[in-house]
Amino acid sequence: MSKHRTCFGISFGNTSLCIAVQKDGKTDVVANDSGERTTPAVVNFSQNEICVGALSKNRLLRQPRATIPGVKRFLGSTDASLWDLSAHIPCEAHEGSLRFTVTYEKDDDELCERKVTTEELITYQLKKLHDIAQNQRNDDSYPCVISVPTSFSEELRKVVKTCAENAGFDVLRVINEPSAAALVYLNRKEPTIESPHILVYRLGGESSDVTILKYNGGIQQIICSERMISTGGQQWTVECAKYAAEEFKRKTKVSWDELSQRSKGKVLAAAEEAKHVLSTMESCVCSAESIHEGLDMNVQLTRARFEKSAQNHLLRAKQNILDVLGTAQITRDQVNMVVLSGGGCRMVSIQNMIASEFPSAEICKRIAPDEAVAVGSAIEADILYSRQVACDEKHLKRAIKLPTLSKNIDIQLRDGSAETILAKGTATPCKFEGPILLGDDEASVKILLLQEGLPLAKVVMADLNDNSDLTLSVEVLEDCTLRCQCVDKTTNRIESIIVE
Template sequence: MDRRGNDAPAIGIDLGTTYSCVAVWKHDHIQIIPNDQGNRTTPSCVAFSDAERLIGDGAKNQVAMNPANTIFDAKRLIGRRFSDSKVQDDIKLWPFRVIQGPADTPKIVVSYKGEEKELSAEEVSSMILGKMKETAEAYLGKVVKDAVITVPAYFNDSQRQATKDAGAIAGLNVIRIINEPTAAAIAYGLDNKSDITCKITVLVFDLGGGTFDVSLLTIAKGGTIEVKAVAGDTHLGGEDFDSRMVDHCAWEFKRRWNKDLTGNKRALGRLRCACEKAKRILSCSIQTSIEIDGLHEGIDFSMKFSRAKFEELNMSYFDKCIATVNACLSDAKMKKSCVNEVILVGGSTRIPKVQCMLQECFERKELCKSVNPDEAVAYGAAVMASKLSGNNDKRVRDLILLDVTPLSLGQETKGEKLTVVIPRNTPVPTKKSKEFHTCHDNQSHTTISVYQGERARSKDNHLLGEYTLSGLPPAPKGITKFRNSFEIDNNGILTVTSEILSTRKRKKVTITNENGRLSKEEIERMIEDADKYKQEDQEYMKKAAAANALDDCIYDIKNMIKSMEHGERLKKMKKAVDYTTDWLDHNQAPSLDELQHMKEHLKAVCMPTF
C-alpha cells in the first residue's frame, strides 16, 4: 500500500443505521467498493469478545451467540442525550447495556478481553467508518484520508457534529457532511443527466434501517440540484418494523406457553434475527414461517407470519411516512402533480405496502426504481467527494448543490420563548441576524441559549449550546441592544456571533453542544484507542494465523505417522505431537512467540521425516 496517500482519491461513505456503504470515483465513473467478504454493503455492527473485536459481517454473524457485547444501532445514539425519550425506549429493546455518562451522554458498556469498557456512540461509529476506510484502502492500494460522509437530512446540529467527530476518530478528514436524500438525488441526476432536458422536480423517499427522510428537490439540465424542503424522522425505519414483529412473536409465545421470554437477551436476539429475515421474505412472498429451536427454556417456537399481519402491525408507521411526504410538499408549497419523479432510497422501500401507499399518494404515479436503494447514497457522496477534490470531469465539475437546513434555529428569549433566527428549509450556506435588547435595568451580561426545533417553548426544542455575552453597558432595560448572527456552513454546522451595538464588542462561538459533545482531548484519546484496537486486531490475526499454522503442522505429522513403520523415530514423533497437543489444550491464550516456538520445535523433532 502506498503509505504516502497524497494522491488517494476522496471517498464517499454512507454511514447507515443497519448497513454502511463506501464508493469512489475511479476510471471515469463511480465504483461501489466491496468489502473483504465480497459484499457491497457492510453491517453497521461491532462485536467484542474475550479474544477479539469484530466489525461488519463477522460481528453480525455472531450476534445471536454474543448479544450483550454486539453493538448495532449506534446511529440512533449519536448526538443524543441519555435522557432523550427515544434513547430510553431503545434501551429497553437492545441486548447491550447503555448507561448515563458525563453531561447526560449515553455510554455503551461491553466486556472486551475480560475488562468492562464504556464506549461512546462516536467511538462505535468511528469503528464502522474505519472499516469502510480500510475497505477503500484495500481496493485502491493507497492510504485514504479525505471523505464525504452522509447523514439523514433531519439530523440536528449535534448529530452532525458527532458524526464529524466519529470521522476524525477513524482518521478521516471529513471534507463535507451531506444529506442522504440529497446524495441519492446526485446519483439519480448523474445517471440520468442525458435525459434531463429541463428543470425537473423530484421527491426522494428515503426509508432505511433506522431513519426516514423526505426531500423535495429540483434538478436542472446543467447539474444544479436545489433542495426545496425536507421532512423526516431520525427514529423511524426497518428496525422499528422488526421490533413490532418481535413484540408480536413474544406475545404469541407467552399466549401459548405462559412464559415470558422478554428477559432472555439471547432469545430476543435470535428472535430479532429471525424476524428480520422473515420481513425480507415478506417483500416477495405473501407468507413465511418463523422457526427457532429451543428459543426459551428449551421450547421450540414456530409460527406462520403473513404479509397482511406484518402490514397490520406496522400500519401506524406507514401512515406516518405518508403524512411526512404531505408535510414536505406543504412546506415547499408544491402540488403533487408538479413532482416529476418519486425516487425510492433505503432498503425498507422494498416493502410492497410502502410502495403501494406512496403510489396512491401520488395518484398511481409510477415510482422511480432506477437507482439502487442500498447504494445510491454512497454513490452520490462519492460524486461530491470527487468534485471537492477537483475532478475536472464535466459531469462532476458542473454539479452545484444547494441544500437547506432541516430545522429552525433560534434562541431563548423572555418567557422561555423560542425566537427563530433561521427558519427551517432555508437554503444553506446562510447567515441571518436579529437584534435583541436587555430585559433588566443595568444588565451587564446575558446568556445566549441556542435551540433547534419547531416548538414555541424553547425547552421543548433541542438545546445546541449556550454561552455568556458580558460587557453590556449599564442602562435601563431595553436600551442596550445587541445583534446575534446565525451562520450555517456547507456541512449544516452553526456558528453564532453576538455584537453589542453601542461598543461593537463581538463574541463568536461555533455551537458545538459542549455539554454533550466530545472535547478535543477526548477525540485525541479515542484516536489513540482506535489505533490501539487496530494494533490489537492485527496482533490477534497474527496469533490466529500462527495457531492455524501449528494446527496444520500437527495434522500433517499425524498423517505421516499413519504411514510409518514402528521404531524410535515414530515414538519420538508421537511424543512430540502429544506434548504439543496437550500444551495447546492447557494454554488457552498463548503468545505469538510461544506458538511460533512450538511449531519450530515440532518441526525440528520431526524434520528428518519431511
C-alpha cells in the same frame, strides 16, 4: 484512469453502513468481508479485538454487555435516559457526549470493563468501512464524501468529519443524505430539465425522512425536510415478530411473555430476516431454534399477511409524506421524481404506496434504496476530487469550508417581512434566480438580503423606467463567497455586491 481518481462515498446510518467506490468512470457498492453490500452498525468488544458488522450483530444476543448497536442517533446528545439498553450497558454523560461501559471476559474468565464514547464508536464503524475500502485503493489517501441527515448542525458535521478522518479517510465534503440519494438520478439527467420538484423518501431502521428538493441549473435546493423518529423499518419487524409469536403460541401454548430476553431476540432476528425475504418472495418460513425449552419456531408467512399486520405503519408513512407536501405547499402532481432510500424502501408495500400516491412522477429505485446514499456520495466525491486535481491545496481548503448553508438566506419584502430564498442545509454551491416586479411609477429598487434577521447584503438600482425587465440572482460559491446581482435585461445594466 489512475488510482488517484478512485474515490468513495459513505452512508452511515443508525442500523447499517454502506460504502461505494467511484473508479474507472463507474460507481458501485463495495462488499464487505462477508460478501454483503451493507454492514450492520454494531460494535462488539473482546479481549483481542473490536469487531464491527454481522459477527457483532450475532453476538448481540450472546454478549449483550459487550455489544453496542447503532449510536448515530445519540451523536451530540448528553441525555443518558435516551439509551434503551441501560440494563445491559450503563450509559452516562461525559464531557459533552455519552459514554458507555462495556464488559467482556478475558481468557482467565476475569471480567474487564471498558469505557467508550459515541464518537469513538462511530470511528470504529467508519474504520470498518476504511478496511473495506483498502481492497479498492492501496494508498495513503482515501478521498471520500460522507452523508448526514439534513438536521445535523455544522458542529455535528465537523464531529462526523473528524471521526472519518480518524478512521483513515480524507473527507472532501459532508453532504445531506437526501441530496446524495437524488444525485444518483440527477447525474444522468439531460441539462434541459427545468425546476422539477423531487421528493426523497428514506425509511431507515429506526426513523424516516421526507425531503422536498428543487433542482434548477444543476443546483439542488432543499425546500423542506422532516425526520420522523416514530416511523422506521424496525416497526415492521416488530409486527412480523408479533405475528410469529402468536402462531408459536397457538401451536405450543407458550406466550411471548414467557420467553426469555434471548429468545425474544431470536424471534426478532428471524422476523427481520423474513421481512427481507418477503421483499423479493411471496412467502417464506420465519424460523428460530430453541425458543422455549428446546422448542423451535417455524411459522409460514406470506407477504400479504405480513403487509396486513403492518398496515397501520404504512398508513402513517403515507401521512408523513402528505404532511411534508402540505408544509412545502406543493401538490402531488407537482412532484416530478420520487427517490427511494433506506433499507425499508425495499419493501414492496412501500414501493406500491409511493407509486399509487405519485402516479405521474418518475419513481427512482434502479439503485437499491439502502445503497443510494452511498452511491450518490461517491459520485459527488469524484466530482470534487477531479476539481482538487486541477486546483491548488489552498483553493480546495476554502472550497470545503462550507459544505452546506448553516443559516437561511432571506430577502426582505416590500411589507417588511422576509422570505427564504436559500434554505439552511442547502448544499453549496447553490443559486437562486427570479424576476423582480416593479410597482406603478416605481423608478428604483432595493434588494436587502438577511440572515437571522440581520442585514447580509444590499443592492440598489435606480433610474429605472416602465420597460425595465429586472432579474435577481443570489449565488453562494464553493469558496463561501456570496454574490448578489440585479440585472436590467432591457439596458444590460448590472448592480452587484460580493460578500466574502
